[in-house]
Amino acid sequence: MKKILFSSLALLCGVAAFSQQKKADLLIRSxxxxxxxTGxxxxxxxxxxxxxxxxxxxxxxxxGQYQAAQTVDGKGRYAMPGLWDMHMHxxxxxxxxxxxxxxxxxxxxxxxxxIRDCAADISLNVIQWRDSINNRQLQGPTIFTSGPKLEGYKSVWLGDLEIGTSAELQQALDSLQKLKVDFVKITENTIKPDIYLEALKEARKRGLAISGHVPYVLSMQQVTDAGLSSVEHLTYAWKAGVKDDxxxxxxxxxxxxKGKDINKYILNNFDTAAAMNTYRHMAEKGTFITPTLTLGHLLAYFDQDNHQHDPYLQYIGKGLQRTYExxxxxxxxxxxxxxxxxKMLYEKSSAVLPLLYxxxxxxxxxxxxxxxxxxDFPGIGLHQELALMVKAGLTPLQALQASVINSPAFLHKxxxxxxxxxxxxxxxxxxxxPVADIHNTQKIYGLVVKGKMLDRAALDGLLKEVREKTAQTK
Structure with missing residues (x-):
């Protein structure tokens, strides 16, 4: 009888303990x-x-205190936040x-x-994808987008918002806010310098971050003082390092x-002390920078690898490949x-990255x-970018921070x-x-995105899906 009572009590305690377990959708162990x-x-x-x-x-x-719908044995693998690509199109x-x-x-x-979409000519599609992903109706990375970028009249870019007056600037910003963009992008092809500076100030007044190219007819101090949130591409910081920007x-x-003499002037007049003064001013103003080394490196060394036979092309549609031409x-x-x-221009400009840091x-x-x-491929390109950042002088940890800590900080997330x-x-x-070797970011075992676990087989399945769709493009 005592044995039966003891067994019953033990069973009841076990049931009670089980019922008191915390609930989780996913538990990743070991x-x-x-x-x-910190590293x-x-x-x-x-x-x-x-x-x-x-x-x-x-x-x-x-x-053991958790009862999870799915449990994954990590088997001693490394866990870190998912990566961010803060400049794609x-x-x-x-x-x-x-x-x-x-x-x-x-x-x-x-x-x-x-990912951060830094201007598109298919913005309505991108915004629809962004919202569908946020609502879990579409699988994909979280998207932050600028929508169409600000430019001057008759620019070379397709789908931008062309402005030349204060009234047109306000209308453009109104339209971007109506689209519920996440930030504003501005470039310098034909936009007037005074309108460019006004755009920076007006976007910031509306509480919008604004990133972009820097007109060579303006100094870095002018654009940072006006409110540029982030400089896109390292070459603009290289230009800003001359003795008197x-x-x-x-x-x-x-x-x-003008012309090729601009880069010759930078080569002959770049001054580390002047550059550091300018870069410290950028830091004081809270101006970020996205170096985007990948494309510059690829084009600089195109004679050594023309990429015509890259295996990754099996994932890039034929129409998109034609835009490379x-x-x-x-x-x-x-x-x-x-x-x-x-090649010299690439090496000289990339050398300012550790100075900025x-x-x-x-x-x-x-x-x-x-x-x-x-x-410059979506996906694998970010791993190449991280490796180039390390090659230029950052540590693996600093490169990882650039992706997963600094990127959300820009958007105040x-x-x-x-x-x-x-x-x-x-x-x-x-x-x-990856802290020991940045190339280890490519040794992916699995990914949790929006709380859902995608193991290696699932990730390979995504690649297969894209490969099959791409094979059907014309």
Missing amino acids: VRIIDVK NITANQAIAVRNDSIVEVMNNKQA FGGGDTLAEENKNFLPLYLAHGITT AAFARAIANGEI MRVKRVSQDDSAAIAWR KAGVTIMAGTDAGYLNSF TNYGAIAPGKKADILLLDAN
Whole structure:
């Protein structure tokens, strides 16, 4: 009788303990968590996920307190926040919309859970994808988009908002806010300098971040003082490192220096002390920078690898591949002197990256991938960008921070950037440590995106899906 009572009590206690377990949608056990802020790695950890948020991070021994719909054994692999690509482009017109849509699974398959579209000529499609992903009606990375960019009259870009007066600027900003864009993009092809500076100030008045190219007729101090939130492309920071950036800008505006002489002037007049002063001013003003090294490196060294037989082309639609032709034709015509020149320009400009870091400028990781930019591939391109950032002088940890900490900071998103309670459950699981070797970001075991686990088989399935769709494009 006593034995029966004891067994019954034990059973009741067991049922009670089970009923008191915390609920989770996903439990990842036995992982090494990378703190991307410090580089510290904590082993034997478990991560509990509910909906699309991390609810608890604990020692693996405590994982038994959770009852999860799905449990994953990490087997000692490395866990870090999902990667961000902070500069990419959708585009090429409505006829290429479906080819652009194929970018979405490519990003996930390469561990990238968030992308920033820096202007598109298919913005309505992009905004629809963004909202559908947020509502879980479409699978893909979280999208932040600028919508169409601001430009001057008769610019070379398709689908931009052309402005030349204060009234047109206000109308353009009204239209962007009506689209509910996440930030504003501005470029310098034909826009008037005074309208450019006014656009920076007016966008910031509306509470909108504004990123863009920097007109060579304006100094870096002018644009940062006016409110430019982020400089897109490292070459603008290189130009800003000359001994007197303001005088140089005036000389360009007056036509005293133009064409190829501009880069010659920068080469002859770049001054590290002057550059550091300018970069420190950028840091004081809170101006970020996205270097986008990938395309520059690819074009500089095109004679050594023309990328015509890249295996990754099986994922890029034929229509998008045709948008590569303009740049390919241009660099293919260079003689040996021009090839040497473009390589030197790339190496000189990329060398300012560690100077920017030392000055305290916040660096973001972005590729310029997408349409038009030849062989700059969405997905794999970010891993190439991170490796180039390290080659240019950053540490692997600093490159990782540029992607997963600095990127959400630009958009004031505080629920990203760490594997911690309250953060988004965008989690990258790696077979090897990326802090030791940046190339290890490519050794992907699995990805949690919006709380859903995609193992290696699922990620390979995404690649297969894109490959099959691409084979059908014309």
